[in-house]
Amino acid sequence: MSVSVALAMGIKESSFVNNIMTILNITVILFVIIAGSIKADIANWEVDPSKVINGTHVGKGGFFPFGIEGMIKGAATCFYGFVGFDCIATTGEEVRNPKRAIPISIMVSLFIIFMAYFGTSTVVTLMLPYYEQNPDAPIPYAFEAVNWNVAKWIVSIGAIFGLCASLFGAMFPLPRVIFAMAEDSMVFRFLGHVHSRFQTPFIGTLLAGLFTGLMAALFELKQLVNMMSIGTLLAYTIVAASVLILRYSVEYRPRYLLLQTSDSEDEIYSEDKTIPAPTESVETSDLLTYEDSGSIMGQIFNCGRRSQPTKLSEKIATIDLSIYCVMCIFIGVCAIYMKEPIVDGEVWAISLTSVAVLLAVIVMMSLVTQPTSRKELSFKVPAVPLIPALSILTNIYLMLMLDSHTWIRFAVWMAVGFSVYGFYGLPNRIRGLRNYDRLE
Structure with missing residues (x-):
């Protein structure tokens, strides 16, 4: 029995409970949105600054009481809310058509997550002004403030289902991650041993659960939320960088020679690295493009107009990506810690920021000119390198806001x-x- 089949069998025992918890969680969210909209008041988005309680809350009233910067800080803190959908990608071995199903599932789940957070935050802030919100339990407190105690208890009990659904969502990809890391020797190999009865990496899953519980007991909720947010942002930054690395990498194709065995007429394939390539063929031209020729300076902007990656173009793309990440860090630092000097028009602050932006644009221009891999895939990130580059810049900026x-x-x-x-x-x-x- 393969490990993928074993892990698939291990899922069946918990999938039913997971589905029930998810349905109950979605039901509670819909109840919050529908019931909260009944008590909504648009005036809570138009708070007069003079009515803000001075000394206890900071803010300027209005729709953006903390400004754009406050909104971005909040986004950086609650980014952990989008961490659950990545468990879809870890179940590729159990999906019948992963090339089609996984991208669609990720996009649909992201849309559902966005609508759930958007709807909940909308009704809560419309029910109660922002300066009267309870950061520890905002939804039950909002229903209690509008004298709807029945809804308060429904939401409080429903939060238990939400926690259970989150727990199952976190435990679902954990056995696969532990097994893959153990197989690659990134963690101790005994952690990836599949239990004969439960058909999952029992020891690794148990130790990970105990360690997670210990972390939850030692740290405060805000600290754990920030740790999850910074970890999620870093993971998405690495994913975006990996997209660029793979898109501009050389596709190595091994060449094989047909041999015939002495005791059978069956043909077998044997790798032979010394086979001379044919003089005229499409495959030969593809292989020849892997050879580096020309100057390094000319390849920086692909003056030779190569159509396929070479080892030199791959190295240049990697260097461009590294410089771009450093410039993104510098741009984020300037935007956060040099905001006032830039707004005041100080030359040194504007010059430093402009140099960082200019270098980032130049390396992106160099990256755009590099040849990309022609490998056929069922799903590719569109608008490369623009979308991954913007993702890296946004994620690094949000990380620096923590x-x-x-x-x-x-x-x-x-x-x-x-x-x-x-x-x-x-x-x-x-x-x-x-x-x-x-x-x-």
């Missing part, structure tokens, strides 16, 4: 992860590559 304590905790977390990989995962991978070379 507080310094979150960055310190994140740095410690990353140090622990790199230590495990450096002292265990990396030596195992090097050892595996050496063994592979000996077999060849």
Whole structure:
């Protein structure tokens, strides 16, 4: 039995409960939106600044009481709300048609998540002014403030189903992630051992659950939310960068020779790296484009107008991406910490920001000119490199909006992860590559 089949069998025992919790959670969300709209008052979006309680709440009233910057800080903090849909991508081995089903499922789930958050936040802020909101339990408090205690208890009990649905959503991709990391020697291999009865990485899942519970007991809710947000933003930044790396990478095609066995007429394939390529063929021209020729300076903007990636163009694209990420960090720092000097028109602040933006535009122009892979895929990110580049810039900016304590905790977390990989995962991978070379 393959591991994918084993994991698929392990899903069946919990999928029914997960579906029930999800349906109940969606029902509660619809109840909040419908019931809250009955008590909605548009005047709560038009709060007079003079009526804001001074000394207890900060804000200028109106529709944007904390301004655009406050809205972006809130988006950076609650970005963790979009972390659940990635479990769809980890179930590719159990999907009948993953190339079609996974992209559609991700887009549909993102739309549903957006509508749920948009509807809930809309009715809550229309029910109660922003300065009277309870940050710990905003929805039950809003219904209590409008003297609707029955709805308050329905929402409070429904929150339990929401927590259960979130728990199942977090535990659903966990066995696959642990198994894949254990197989790649990124974590200890015993964590990926599949249990004979439960058909899941039992030890790894159990230890991960216990460790998650320990973290929840030690840290406050706000700290955990910020840690989830910064982790999610970093993961999406890496995904966007990976899209660019793969799109501009060389597609290596091994060449094979048809051989015939001595005791049978069956034909087998055997790799032969010394076979001379035909002089005139489409495949030959494809293979020749992998050879580097011309100057490095000419390839920076692809003056030779190559149509397929080479090793040189791949390296240039990687360097462009690295410089762009550094410039995005610098632009984010300037936008956050040099906002007042820029608004005041100080030359040094405007010059630094302009240089960073100019360099980012130049490296993107260089990246646009590089040849892209022609590998056929059922689903590709459109408008490359514009959409991944904007995603990287936005995610880095949102990460920089988080507080310094979150960055310190994140740095410690990353140090622990790199230590495990450096002292265990990396030596195992090097050892595996050496063994592979000996077999060849």
